[in-house]
């Protein structure tokens with residue numbers, strides 16, 4: 234079914250809850266409809282990584298395709314999941330049916346269709362590891378296309394879909410959860426679970442840690458990490474360490490170093506710093522919040538100011554992780 238919504242408030246459709254509206258939203262529950270309707274400019278999932286900084290003129294699409302189909306093969310469970318399913322509910326479903334693998338990604342807000350776009354990740358696991366196939370509508374060729382894991386070009390908070398912004402409308406994601414499962418416990422507060430073989434216990438721990446660290450968007454509007462953790466060369470890292478020996482960092486697979494963006498912002502004393510109604514969260518420097526009646530301009534000015542201060546102090550360019558939209562297009 235296809236539903237058209239005109240002049241609709243976006244406040245409850247993105248977690249930063251800015252009071253803007255969309256001229257037209259097309260909601261679809263059936264992939265086949267994509268071939269018959271106009272192409273929307275931007276696909277909106279649950280809006281937890283999207284900030285509308287103004288009223289939005291071009292057409293939006295919301296993909297409400299539901300369904301989880303499970304196939305048990307010799308090596309793994311293969312789950313084909315509609316893009317409109319909720320991510321955390323999928324994680325709960327897999328664990329309730331004894332299919333471990335996604336537990337470290339519990340409680341990440343958003344839809345299944347958005348998960349491959351920025352290759353969601355947390356506590357040492359990225360969703361791309363478990364993606365077997367992505368089926369999407371290609372607005373350029375106006376056909377349905379399928380991408381295997383390699384073709385998705387997953388990288389840190391990145392993928393083919395993110396790099397070709399607005400080209401593909403993901404309708405279904407197929408996950409491969411191998412029967413041979415090993416827990417990933419080398420991150421954050423999970424190390425104390427060493428030795429556990431219970432994916433549900435890991436999921437519960439992840440939920441507890443996340444709830445203690447991150448503001449709940451239902452109470453404090455936010456879009457999660459506003460900036461990516463910057464990846465710098467060994468040489469840049471050595472010079473950073475000379476001035477800041479305590480800078481937290483993680484090695485990357487390609488020999489570079491990922492630095493904690495939250496630490497950079499915190500070190501500049503910016504926790505709680507605000508411009509208009511937008512602020513840096515007082516407990517988590519990587520999260521910007523809508524403190525009270527923030528405007529799009531408040532957020533853009535705050536983000537610009539943080540980027541400027543980090544560049545001046547550390548010589549590091551922060552890259553915005555969230556998707557920012559102005560009145561007519563994606564601006565990051």
Ligand SMILES: Cc1cc2nc3c(=O)[nH]c(=O)nc-3n(C[C@H](O)[C@H](O)[C@H](O)COP(=O)(O)OP(=O)(O)OC[C@H]3O[C@@H](n4cnc5c(N)ncnc54)[C@H](O)[C@@H]3O)c2cc1C
Pocket residue numbers: 248275276277278279280281282283296316341342343344345346347348350351352353354355394401402403404447448449450455456457458556
């Ligand atoms: C409190 C909080 C904590 C978070 N923690 C994490 C975390 O730990 N790790 C992490 O990686 N992210 C995290 N995020 C970010 C966010 O949860 C993810 O990016 C999530 O995948 C966004 O899903 P969504 O449906 O809300 O996407 P939206 O914000 O609606 O869209 C995000 C992007 O995906 C595209 N998109 C959405 N659906 C489709 C589709 N069907 N086809 C094609 N493109 C589509 C959009 O066009 C946009 O580019 C957090 C966010 C919040 C608010």
